[in-house]
Amino acid sequence: MIFNRTELVGEMVRREFRDRHVGQVLGVVWVFGHPLLLMLIYTFLFVYVFPTRYGGGAGAPQDYSVNILAGIVCWLAFQDVLSRSSSTFITHANLVKQIVFPIEVLPIKTALAGAIPYAAGLLFVLASALWRGSLNWMVLTLPLVVFCQIVAMIGLAFLLASVGVFLRDVREFIQVFCTVNLFAQPILFNPYATPPWLQYIFQANPFSYFVWCWQDALFFGSFHHPMAWVVMPLLSGAVLWLGWFAFSKTRRFYGDVL
């Protein structure tokens, strides 16, 4: 059959949101409300409750809540995809095994369904940046950042979904990784007072480059981390390639394993 994949992805993403919140009173409110709530909690905790011990540099803005918001919206979207995608093919085993179905739409669906709820989060960051006065022409780079991030998310979804079929423990590894990784990125720290050893960790963490671009676009208002702008597009392309490679090499065995 000739599948209309775009349409199928669209329908499945829609279905995914309905599936998640079917039978709930607030339903769609949770789709966008949940990430928003998480972002607010992190920002509140790390800006106001645990004020950083390191003093700001000369003339540095003391309020860096937009910096946290920009970083957290980037990471939470990644985290969403990371935690969901390893079980993609397992939960849709009937589609993989029972009918002729273009299974490549499934990881794409997972990635998009993971990204869309953060649209509200993104609007919220934009609003705060506007309010705090850090919004300038750099906001025009945002579409590129979002695009690269979605590409990377799709790549990750393919990679983890393929591995997850064979190694179901991946799910648990990822949960631990996500908890640790939150602190291994330049998100919850004062950007002007990061100790050098932490900087090394950030630089070693591929997720940091996405976070930096987000922060440049919304908080710094300049190419504050020029390296990140080089690394991020390359990284997202590489992840997509790796994910697709893993998927296309393993897809013919799914029917046997599931």
Added chain:
Amino acid sequence: MSALAIKAKSLSKVYKIYPRPMGAFWETLTGRQTHLDKHALSNVDLELARGEIIGILGRNGAGKSTLLKLIAGVVERTSGELEVNGRLTAILELGTGFHPEYTGRDNVIMGGMCLGMSRKEVMGKMEAIVAFSELGPYIDHPFKTYSTGMQARLTFSTAISVDPDIMLIDEALAVGDARFQMKCFKRIKELRDNKTTILLVTHDTNTVTMFCDRAIILEDGEVYRQGSPRGICNIYHKLLFGEAKKPGGKVPAPTGSAEQGNGSEPLQAQGEAAGSETQPPAAPLQPGAQGQAAPGFVRYGNAVGSVLDWGVVDASGRPRKVYDTGEYCRFHMTFQSGQDVEDLSFGVAIKDRRGTVLWGLTNLSQRMGVIGARRGELLQVAVDCNLWLSEGEYFVTLGAAHWDTGDKIDFLEEAVQIKVLGPGDIFTTSVVNLEARMAVFSPRKDECDNGTV
């Protein structure tokens, strides 16, 4: 495009069974083989022309579903060649893409899209699907509120609304009541008329005889036999109920042979004959003029006893093959028991060309009770009847079985072929002759037409 829809050459599938969940992982790591090979399918050759409907019969675990999955491409073949020409849709399991919380209509949309239709296409077919499923207003109720039959009807209606070149159906026809099944069959015929190639996996031999152009029996992952549906169904019955003796001799010795060993010597030769395929009985037992074995003749049983002589005779006692409709005839057989048996049951049935049983009886259906026989005893069985069949070729199946277990002792599928000359003034598609006459009465009494048969 190639004239063949599906072409498979020495297609094989070996499943690797890992004793531990990490088995595959350790094996790649250490290179030490821990898995067990399970040969689901070995060296299957298959050629399907466009518009052909082929039935695949086989016991559980014979490899039927594996074959469909290989053709569908959801499972990778281990070796062999496979060529599939055309758009393919497979109904390996009903209800894929269906969610209990959503309404029937929502589920049709998603289910249809999962089967490869565009949203627009599904919406265009929606009314037809709903009409076919006969759900009426319930289509907008949640799927979970449906009865099992309603669920099956809706999922099947959705699945069958696709217009593919090749369709694979796995035992999906066993849904709904008889009337719904007729509708499904009608739809399948429609698909066939549109040159859709259909592969049908089923347990039901009647489905095969009614709808398939050809049939295949899979046994232990190999093609056991293929040919015309009627002949194949007889062989399949034999495989199921009789001795499972393979040409390759892979199947363990049938249990019947042990019992036969206990039997009397005169049966030895007969027992051998019963073990082989599609072969007229051994010469000494060939019943003189009665050996009117039809081409589809298949004989099987556990050889506790054997039918020595059988046939059909007319009112004057002469064996005959051609009868007028409604004419008296007698089916008879002579049974010799190889040992003391207490639970005998004899039966005679008539099948049509397709293999569908039209009529039949046993001493149990006749409420005669159970028949016993001593070792070596000869029993004569006779069934008198009037052949109120319409014109056509018919096949008589007869034999002996254990009445309680149903195990066949000596069963002769299509032992005799007879021809009935019909009344000639009824539909040629008629199966029976109801000795009918038609009359039309007009209110004007003088002008009434009265036709007689």
